[in-house]
Amino acid sequence: MxxxxxxxxxxxxxxxxxxxxxxxxxxxxxxxxxxxxxxxxxxxxxxxxxxxxxxxxxxxxxxxxxxxxxxxxxxxxxxxxxxxxxxxxxxxxxxxxxxxxxxxxxxxxxxxxxxxxxxxxxxxxxxxxxxxxxxxxxxxxxxxxxADLKLRRCHEQLYEQVLLELSARIDPxxxxxxxxxxxxxxxxxxxxxxxxxxxxxxxxxxxxxxxxxxxxxxxxxxxxxxxxxxxxxxxARLAGRAKGGFADTMRRRSEVRDSPGDDALEPLANAVRRYAWRRRLRKWHAGGTLGERVWAQPLRLPATVEEQAREGFGAFWRRIEAASPILAKAPLHRDLLAAHAAAGRRFLDGLDDVYSRSSKASR
Missing domain, CATH: 3.90.550.10 (Spore Coat Polysaccharide Biosynthesis Protein SpsA; Chain A)
Structure with a gap:
């Protein structure tokens, strides 16, 4: 249907x-x-x-x-x-x-x-x-x-691809x-x-x-x-039918140069920290070992969070993200998108080098 x-x-x-x-x-x-x-x-x-x-x-x-x-x-x-x-x-x-x-x-x-x-x-x-x-x-x-809106969209898309690849590499x-x-x-x-x-x-x-x-x-x-x-x-119109929709968002970004972007396009260090924590917690949750690990304190979470960790991982992770100040999202300023994309690409290259050395050492 x-x-x-x-x-x-x-x-x-x-x-x-x-x-x-x-x-x-x-x-x-x-x-x-x-x-x-x-x-x-x-x-x-x-x-x-x-x-x-x-x-x-x-x-x-x-x-x-x-x-x-x-x-x-x-x-x-x-x-x-x-x-x-x-x-x-x-x-x-x-x-x-x-x-x-x-x-x-x-x-x-x-x-x-x-x-x-x-x-x-x-x-x-x-x-x-x-x-x-x-x-x-x-x-x-x-x-x-x-032209300025098209340039911004280009930078956002490039950085999004870097973050998605990092997420897939760190927490597949x-x-x-x-x-x-x-x-x-x-x-x-x-x-x-x-x-x-x-x-x-x-x-x-x-x-x-x-x-x-x-x-x-x-x-x-x-x-x-x-x-x-x-x-x-x-x-690609700027006058849409839905308030808060895609066209509305593009129009706002066109009219206000420094309007915030998608909060998923966060600073590189924040994103890497998020993916690493998600990987750890996913592994511990699947293995039933959350109670044996120290994770609530470094994420600055209340003790009650550990007591409620029996739900599925999706609901658990959503609650952790919302409660942890360490994982709070903040959009990256548009002028920094290109620099963080380049840094993210170097980070990925570094992961490739580590993987290559590890593979050679295991032969």
């Missing part, structure tokens, strides 16, 4: 739906027996619903297309996507007759590639409970972005191996029906609902794969 929330997207929703219909899996009939598209048009003042309904009819795919006026408290990106995904989950559950299925979601201003569903199915078949795809900006629209996770990416975006997110139900559905937040869902899955130790081979194209 595919869930697409839309609000005042008459100019883009048609291309979104046509891209969905071009899936090679659809054309080769290798989909789950029950497949359909749910488009939830909410609180729109334009003709998004009419455009979407016509495009869906042209595809000849099973679909539900609704035009709703959500109450103010729910009329946001998270509320609309959650309702669309819940409808997709119910449809899948009612018609699937107990067969395993999954829900994908994308944005009305995005265009998925023809292998989107096939690659997603492959990643889920390898044991992931959810799969997040990469997002690239529309080339024509990106070309018109302010089998279900999400390098190369991967750091995006959890509603433009390309898939979750099995079982995982979606286990997480309690999409978290009820106004924005950032995609990241919140991934966090909820991780807290339950449900494997999430960030698949670099899945690449979805999305709008």
């Amino acid at each position: 595919i869930a697409v929330p839309a609000r005042e997207e008459a100019a883009r929703i048609g291309a979104c739906i046509r891209a969905i219909a071009r899936q090679t899996c659809i054309l080769s009939s290798c989909l789950h027996p029950l497949f359909g598209v749910v488009v939830l048009v909410n609180n729109s003042a334009d003709n998004t619903f009419a455009v979407a309904a016509e495009a869906l009819q042209d595809t000849q795919l099973p679909f539900i297309c609704l035009d709703v006026e959500l109450p103010k408290a729910q009329a946001h990106a998270g509320g609309a996507r959650g309702l669309a995904m819940d409808m997709a989950a119910d449809w899948l559950e009612e018609g699937g007759h107990g067969q395993p299925g999954f829900i994908l979601t994308t944005d009305a201003d995005s265009r998925v590639p023809s292998d989107w569903m096939g690659l997603t199915q492959r990643a889920l078949a390898c044991g992931a409970g959810a799969v997040a795809g990469r997002v690239r900006l529309d080339d024509d629209e990106e070309h018109h972005l302010p 996770v089998p279900h999400d191996p390098w190369p991967n990416h750091g995006t959890a975006s509603g433009a390309s997110l898939a979750v099995t029906l079982a995982a979606y139900r286990a997480a309690g559905g999409l978290p009820d937040v106004p924005c950032g609902e995609d990241r919140a869902l991934v966090d909820a899955l991780r807290a339950r130790d449900i494997p999430v794969r960030h698949a670099s081979e899945i690449v979805v194209t999305t709008s």
Whole structure:
């Protein structure tokens, strides 16, 4: 099932739906027996619903297309996507007759590639409970972005790749191996029906609902794969529909040069410390030896944390991160991104040298 929330997207929703219909899996009939598209048009003042309904009819795919006026408290990106995904989950559950299925979601201003569903199915078949795809900006629209914003995005992406590789080297996770990416975006997110139900559905937040869902899955130790081979194209506009969303963030960074970035792009030393502690605690938690180790004191944690360490590792680590001042996140200033990326690359080279010497010594 595919869930697409839309609000005042008459100019883009048609291309979104046509891209969905071009899936090679659809054309080769290798989909789950029950497949359909749910488009939830909410609180729109334009003709998004009419455009979407016509495009869906042209595809000849099973679909539900609704035009709703959500109450103010729910009329946001998270509320609309959650309702669309819940409808997709119910449809899948009612018609699937107990067969395993999954829900994908994308944005009305995005265009998925023809292998989107096939690659997603492959990643889920390898044991992931959810799969997040990469997002690239529309080339024509990106070309018109302010030069300073494009430079900043370039530096952020380079540093993000360094941090992700460091994380994979220091604390490797089998279900999400390098190369991967750091995006959890509603433009390309898939979750099995079982995982979606286990997480309690999409978290009820106004924005950032995609990241919140991934966090909820991780807290339950449900494997999430960030698949670099899945690449979805999305709008590079600065005037978005969702307050606090991607377009809103880009506009703010364009208007305010020193606006903070993603807190995952933290100083290199902080990141390395985080990955090292996560590796230690993951190992001790899996081995049942947390009670034999000294870790609460160096992380400046209250003693009660040790008494509550019987939960799964995902929930445990999330609580430790939130409680430890040593692990508090702070975004790196944009002017330091390039320098920390270069330092991180040297650090990785050093790890390669250590590994090489160790391998030669063991022969």
